[in-house]
Amino acid sequence: MGPQVPLITNYLTQHFLDDAAVGLEGYERLGGYAALRRALENSPADLIELITSAGLQGRGGAGFSTGLKWSFMPADGELPKYLVCNGDESEPGSFKDRILMERGPHQLLEGILIAAWATGAEKTFLYVRGEYERPAEALERAIAEARARGIVGTNVCGSDFAHDIVVIRGAGAYICGEETGLLESLEGKKGQPRKKPPFPAQYGAFGRPTTVNNVETLCHVPHIVNNGADWFRGFGTEKSPGTTLFGVSGQIARPGLFELPLGTPLDELVFEHAGGPAADQRVKGVIPGGLSMPVLPADQLDVPMANEFLRERRTMLGTGGVMVMDERTCMVRASVVIAHFFRDESCGQCTQCREGTGWIHKLVERIERGAGVMEDITVLEDICAKMEGQTICAFADAAAWPIQGMLRHFRGEFEAHVVQRRCGFAESFEL
Numbered sequence: 521m522g523p524q525v526p527l528i529t530n531y532l533t534q535h536f537l538d539d540a541a542v543g544l545e546g547y548e549r550l551g552g553y554a555a556l557r558r559a560l561e562n563s564p565a566d567l568i569e570l571i572t573s574a575g576l577q578g579r580g581g582a583g584f585s586t587g588l589k590w591s592f593m594p595a596d597g598e599l600p601k602y603l604v605c606n607g608d609e610s611e612p613g614s615f616k617d618r619i620l621m622e623r624g625p626h627q628l629l630e631g632i633l634i635a636a637w638a639t640g641a642e643k644t645f646l647y648v649r650g651e652y653e654r655p656a657e658a659l660e661r662a663i664a665e666a667r668a669r670g671i672v673g674t675n676v677c678g679s680d681f682a683h684d685i686v687v688i689r690g691a692g693a694y695i696c697g698e699e700t701g702l703l704e705s706l707e708g709k710k711g712q713p714r715k716k717p718p719f720p721a722q723y724g725a726f727g728r729p730t731t732v733n734n735v736e737t738l739c740h741v742p743h744i745v746n747n748g749a750d751w752f753r754g755f756g757t758e759k760s761p762g763t764t765l766f767g768v769s770g771q772i773a774r775p776g777l778f779e780l781p782l783g784t785p786l787d788e789l790v791f792e793h794a795g796g797p798a799a800d801q802r803v804k805g806v807i808p809g810g811l812s813m814p815v816l817p818a819d820q821l822d823v824p825m826a827n828e829f830l831r832e833r834r835t836m837l838g839t840g841g842v843m844v845m846d847e848r849t850c851m852v853r854a855s856v857v858i859a860h861f862f863r864d865e866s867c868g869q870c871t872q873c874r875e876g877t878g879w880i881h882k883l884v885e886r887i888e889r890g891a892g893v894m895e896d897i898t899v900l901e902d903i904c905a906k907m908e909g910q911t912i913c914a915f916a917d918a919a920a921w922p923i924q925g926m927l928r929h930f931r932g933e934f935e936a937h938v939v940q941r942r943c944g945f946a947e948s949f950e951l
């Protein structure tokens with residue numbers, strides 16, 4: 521964890537910075553579950569209005585309005601309806617949800633219960649990445665504690681509202697983080713995304729209306745209920761309110777998790793909070809939002825970390841997983857690593873994705889080992905352009921964007937590999 525979490529904005533992280541607050545007693549000592557009790561006194565419609573006016577946007581990557589998503593759930597009383605909490609956290613470079621689940625399980629349960637009340641869900645499937653053993657155990661323990669105290673169960677906090685939460689262990693594939701791939705996996709099938717529409721609010725888990733929300737998204741909810749929409753809008757930018765968790769990794773002095781307002785400049789995050797690169801190095805490029813987001817070169821790090829600004833630089837916030845590369849890094853080699861990951865993780869349903877990810881990997885790998893020709897670079901661009909917006913889910917876009925980013929900003933390195941017929945970065949990481 522980063523040592524420099526600013527006290528003024530650490531409402532999300534205060535729970536997991538305090539060892540004692542991981543359990544129910546400690547969480548309640550910090551005011552835990554007061555927001556749930558308050559929420560139960562309000563109508564679901566009022567809660568949806570509150571979250572919409574706070575401007576909370578999903579923290580799972582797409583940045584969709586949480587209140588609006590909740591409003592899509594049918595308001596009739598017909599059950600079952602479900603909530604799915606997406607704890608798959610499959611995006612390389614992202615590790616915020618792991619810490620939130622492991623160190624602040626009751627904060628998440630409180631967010632889940634409020635969201636369930638607002639959307640009329642009778643059960644939550646908490647889908648936790650398969651490799652995340654400790655987070656899953658922490659959640660199981662917290663659910664048992666909450667059940668024993670009547671916080672989860674037939675009369676949530678003594679009310680007429682009944683809600684159950686079950687932990688489901690993930691299936692170990694990146695695509696099970698995509699919400700409909702997750703739903704298929706949850707139902708015991710192969711994790712392959714569904715065609716949309718219908719969206720999960722109409723046809724979700726087991727064919728029933730379902731809301732899917734990311735772990736971090738739900739962790740913000742109790743704080744908004746406690747403090748109000750204006751308070752939340754006091755952080756961040758007008759279009760991207762609130763704080764978020766930035767996970768900084770790579771060639772950086774102080775890798776870690778930093779809770780900061782959205783709109784914090786990327787250079788402030790990298791150089792001040794995360795301590796910058798090693799003493800004798802300079803930053804070469806930064807991936808701002810997890811592996812699927814296009815890289816930014818060193819001269820573009822003055823950008824505020826919010827989608828409205830990042831889009832102008834042709835990248836996005838994604839999951840806030842910031843990966844720093846210094847000047848020793850060969851960007852063609854980095855592209856091979858990226859391409860290899862997406863080739864292996866494509867679920868194979870769509871031709872453009874299945875074939876495109878394979879071709880991208882073959883071409884960048886060939887260029888990297890010095891066997892490429894100039895035409896490979898234009899073919900790469902062509903393949904990437906043909907993968908965008910053509911497929912069942914956004915995975916194909918996510919596989920093309922980082923390669924497009926590398927070609928946009930570091931094309932010279934690809935060309936140098938072709939001309940010199942070798943990689944010129946002796947100090948870069950090994951493949």
Ligand SMILES: Cc1cc2nc3c(=O)[nH]c(=O)nc-3n(C[C@H](O)[C@H](O)[C@H](O)COP(=O)(O)O)c2cc1C
Nearest residue numbers: 578579580606608609610697698699733734737914
């Ligand atoms: C390929 C792919 C992988 C994804 N992986 C995750 C993930 O690991 N965790 C997550 O919360 N959302 C992931 N998403 C986004 C989900 O589909 C969905 O938008 C999100 O869980 C909704 O929650 P939110 O509105 O609270 O952000 C992924 C999307 C795609 C296209």
Ligand code: SF4
Nearest residue numbers: 867869870873911915
């Ligand atoms: S885009 Fe790729 S991952 Fe998504 S459904 Fe198609 S083949 Fe599967």
